[in-house]
């Protein structure tokens with residue numbers, strides 16, 4: 596039986612992985628997050644720890660003695676990172692260094708989540724794992740640095756880059772663009788969305804399946820774990836409206852220039868899943884199937 600430690604288990608993606616792996620009989624799973632467990636499940640172990648603290652991380656590893664560590668923790672809001680550099684660096688880079696160091700000491704495999712925001716988005720094609728990452732904002736810079744820390748310090752590692760993660764969130768977790776569109780349209784409110792930024796939105800359950808495959812896969816490397824549809828953010832909003840029969844006239848598509856956001860974002864950061872499909876058999880669902888699962892299936 597493999598002993599798995601999931602860091603960031605209160606977070607949106609971390610909680611889904613925590614819940615799914617906890618129901619597998621071949622894994623013994625411990626969740627870890629900064630704050631106490633947001634939704635305790637009977638039979639699961641959970642430890643609160645601040646992974647920016649090297650001593651706390653060493654103690655965590657002594658207690659859990661993991662075979663595999665899945666790091667989903669991050670400061671993942673680009674606008675916040677842009678104005679809080681030191682805090683973003685501590686969580687997204689320094690803390691990952693602590694995890695990497697302990698993984699090496701304990702012979703554990705480190706599976707670290709990263710982002711499409713490592714790319715500058717200047718290419719109008721899907722990015723592959725071999726493409727040169729050139730982040731355009733501070734969040735992307737820290738996530739790229741975290742990937743480099745993992746690759747440099749670990750013998751047994753995988754970086755899983757995900758993109759616009761969606762699915763049902765728990766109270767206390769941040770939402771996602773699909774939820775925001777749904778909330779606005781059901782209240783009869785308008786929503787502005789960019790029409791010239793392209794992404795490969797990822798159903799959170801697909802990340803969980805991909806991570807499980809990466810636990811069993813023995814090679815090192817970067818893997819794109821995202822959806823298979825590359826669409827603009829406006830198209831995501833229209834798909835939600837159309838599948839759920841909501842008023843699409845409330846969606847106001849605008850250009851990036853018109854949106855005038857303070858934090859720069861890549862224009863085309865859709866990622867190719869060809870390598871991940873070939874090496875670990877990753878097969879994500881479509882965006883329409885994901886919308887149905889999120890809103891229509893209980």
Ligand SMILES: NC(=O)c1ccc[n+]([C@@H]2O[C@H](COP(=O)([O-])OP(=O)(O)OC[C@H]3O[C@@H](n4cnc5c(N)ncnc54)[C@H](OP(=O)(O)O)[C@@H]3O)[C@@H](O)[C@H]2O)c1
Pocket residue numbers: 602603604605606607608609627628629630631644645646647666667668669670671686690708709710711738757758759760761768769
């Ligand atoms: N969400 C997206 O659309 C998206 C897109 C691309 C990439 N990603 C990447 O995917 C991963 C997961 O993102 P997410 O949005 O699911 O994350 P999230 O919901 O923001 O959750 C991150 C979790 O990290 C935990 N955390 C933060 N600082 C910590 C610390 N010092 N010590 C221990 N735990 C700490 C927090 O725990 P508490 O709640 O206990 O404070 C939080 O629940 C991240 O690597 C992110 O960069 C996400």
